[in-house]
Amino acid sequence: MIVILLLTLGFTPIAAEPWQICGDAAMNYTTNSTYHGNLELLSTKLTHNATTSPYHYATASAGAAPDTVYGLALCRGDVNATACGACVATASLGAQQLCPYRADATVFYPTCRLRFSGKNFLHPDDYSQIVDGVVNTMNTTDTTNTAPALPDWDSGNAESVAGITEIVRELLQETARQAAYSSGARMFATGRMDVGGGFPTLYSMAQCVPALTHRDCSSCLQVISFMATDNFAGRRGGRLLALWCNLRYDTDHFYDGDPTVTVVSPVKEVVPPAVLAVTRRKHKRGMIKVVLPLLASIIGLIISFIFIKRRRIKGNGSQDKHTKMNVKEDEAIVWGLEGRSSEFMIYDFPQVLEATANFSAENKLGQGGFGPVYKGRFPDGLEIAVKRLASHSGQGFTQFKNEVQLIAKLQHTNLVRLLGCCSQEEEKILIYEYLPNKSLDLFIFDETRRPLLYWNRRLAIIEGIAQGLLYLHKHSRLRVIHRDLKASNILLDHEMNPKISDFGLAKIYSTNDTEVNTERIVGTYGYMAPEYASEGLFSIKSDVFSFGVLTLEIVSGKRSSSLHRCGDFINLLGHAWQLWKDERWLQIVDVSLDIECHTLEIMRCINAALLCVQENAADRPTMSDVVAMLRSEGMTLTEPKHPAYFHIRVTEEEDISIVTEPSSVNDMTMSALRGR
Structure with missing residues (x-):
């Protein structure tokens, strides 16, 4: 799959259209060959089909294997059929001239684009193929001139x-x-x-x-x-x-x-501030005359709205299992009706069905161990992520209650925002803000999208996750241990800001607790602290350990389970520590990163990460310490000892979420394993 990305600046173009990308020179054809003949036939098909199709879009193939040629053509949506046909015909010829004898070529003209190839690229299996092979080039006559070119622009502002x-x-x-x-x-x-x-x-x-x-x-x-x-x-x-x-x-x-x-x-x-100030003075009196008559009406409407809403909430909180809330009276408190955020809503199931088009496959964002997640859109245009908990997942009402209670009361820029919930019979649904870039693992573990995360962005993600954990551990009114921090549970907003998600396994702890013991082990092997995995002891240092693993993954672009044998070590933690000891730590850094300008920052992150994954929990820093390490260039960091698991293989099959607990008739728990 060849995809081209060309960045052209409106004020300093140096290359005339069209733009082209030519495939591998090893995949050439010869004049008058069977492939050449099929290519000529394909060009005719694409031109005809693009001209006659409703959206001026065409795909076609010509010839039999091994000389089959596949092609795609698309005209810009504002051109007519005649102009489209002419552009595709020109592009077919232009592709052969711009990429002579190449069996794979892509060209972009002002009003159309076209690709042909000896490989069938017409049905990408997944999203990663759609953005595979991105090439980023910028056309400018002066590569040192980055000054803005808009009129009335103050380049120093x-x-x-x-x-x-x-x-x-x-x-x-x-x-x-x-x-x-x-x-x-x-x-x-x-x-x-x-x-x-x-x-x-x-x-x-x-x-x-x-x-x-x-x-x-x-x-x-x-x-x-x-x-x-x-x-x-x-x-x-x-x-x-x-x-x-x-x-x-x-x-x-x-x-x-x-x-x-x-x-x-x-x-x-x-x-401009001066213009804005004049405008404000000019309209100030008029605005007062307009606003004051409306103010009383608005206040009245607000009071009425609050009164009606409180009555509705009170009614919902007091209904029994036959109401739309369908929860036991002694579990009504689950929704946090007394202390929840004013933005938290309880939705009816029909509202959720409408928003997700009846949970259509097209709206499905992913599948977790506790159920699928769908994208939705409410009639007012609000985009949402809908977590539909599977009845067989093992996340029963207790874990559902846990997540609702926790997230509705947690407010931080680096935590995913819970907008509301829905419960009807077997349906248990959580409504989150929709984050368009999905999860971190889709970027750092993907060859195509990993280069999009240049170092400054990765550092911002690491620092954001650290700030989110610090809030959970210290600054929120509930002291929370997440217990399942990993790359797939870090969501990214439209500006790639990280948000910690999935609080179904989180626990509230007392500020006096240093460690808590449990028979119920939850989390993901590979991210799980050793004292927790082996003895059921968890604390804030459990999350610190997971953070250390995650930081090493972000820096290296590799899963903690992906290195099966590196010298004497068979996982990422041991490998990173050995390279650190040998002062060869640069070898663990993702090769797509430009490290020359950021050597000290990267070294500091690796050092902090290795301190976080120390085998003894007492040797690990707190998240307050970690934030200070990442922010203070003058701070001297201690040398890490060998990490936990440095001699243990963690295969991808073992890198799973697991919940284990003695069975109970009255308290269903998860017994299935969740693969990454």
Whole structure:
């Protein structure tokens, strides 16, 4: 699968369109060969099919194995059939000229894109294939000139840079959402944003290949939208081209017709402060005259709303098992009705069904040991993640109650936010905020997406996780031990900020407790502290151990279970420690990272991680210590001793979530294993 990503700046282009990527030179064909003949036949098919298809999209193949040629063509959503046919015909010829005798070629023209290959790339099995092989190039005549090029731009004003970046991000992401979910099978959207404050109007476009599911289209656009705001900060235009999806924005109205979405500028800072001050003084009196007559009415509505809502909550809290809450009276407190956040809601099951399209397969985000997770959208546009607990999962009402009680009372930027819950008969459902980049493991353990996590972003993720754990251990009103911290339980928002999730196995502990003993062992081997796995002793140092393992994974890009034999050691912890002892620690760092400018930061993270995975819990730092280690460049870190498990193999088959507990008729517990 060859996918190209080309970044072109609207103000300094040096290469004329089209853009091309040529496949492996070892896979060539010869003039007048069978493959060449099939390629000519394919070009005719693609041109005809793209011209006549409803969305000007075509796939085709020509010839028999081993000389079969597969092809894909897609025209921009705003061009007519005639222009589309002409562009595809030109692209077919252009691909052969730009990549002479290559059996695999991809070309991008202003209004169409085309690929042919001797390999069948037309049905990617999963999302990773959609973004496989990304190439990132930037065209500029002056590689040292990164100054913004928007009119009236103050290149020394950092706040303006941040403001315009936020504007571009909002425009691209909303255009991407429209293309993925609001344009049907067309999967094409255009946008416009009137920035104001002397800045020009911005125009945008997003498109996916119609063969993608809505979810894969959204994911593909999300990845390149994220890259756009990293690469185009302060520039008046840019485009990101990939075979399966693409984005563009510019100050020129570069597409035909009216925009399908108009986005309101989200950042006030782009308005010059002097202009904003004059505007405020000018309209202050008028605003008072308008607001005061409305204020009394608004307050009245709010009071009425609160009164009605409290009555509803009180009724829900007092209903018995025959009500829609369907819980026992002595378990009504489970929903935290007295102490919950005002944003926490109790949803009816029909609301959840509607939001998830009856839990459709297309909306499924993943499958965990306790049940599947679905993406949903409420009628007001709010996107949600719906965790539907399986009746056979072993997470009965007790664990459901545990997660609701915990998360509804925990508020931190590095913890996933629980919006509400639903319970009806056997259905137990948790409603979370939707985080578009899903989980950390999908990035750090994926060859294609791992390079998207450059060092500064990885460090921010490590520090964010540390801050989240510090809040749980010390600063929240409930002292919480997570007990299942791992890469798949770290979710990433649209800016790649980490959020700790999945509190179904978490425990509240007393500030006087140093260790708690339990017969119920929960968590994931490979991340589990040795005293907990062997003796059932857990404490805040159990989470510290898991954090250390996770940090080593983030730095190395390898799973803790992926190294079966490295010298005398057979897992990541032992391997990292040996390299540290031999002063060869750079060998554990992910090869995709540019470490020259960040050597000391990376070394500090590895040192801190090795201290976190010490065999003796007393030798491990607290999360307060860890945060200080990561932040204080002048702080001297102690030398780590050998870590736990350094001589033990942890295979992927053993790297599983497990719950073990003596069986009980009255308290169902999980007995199944959950693979990663």
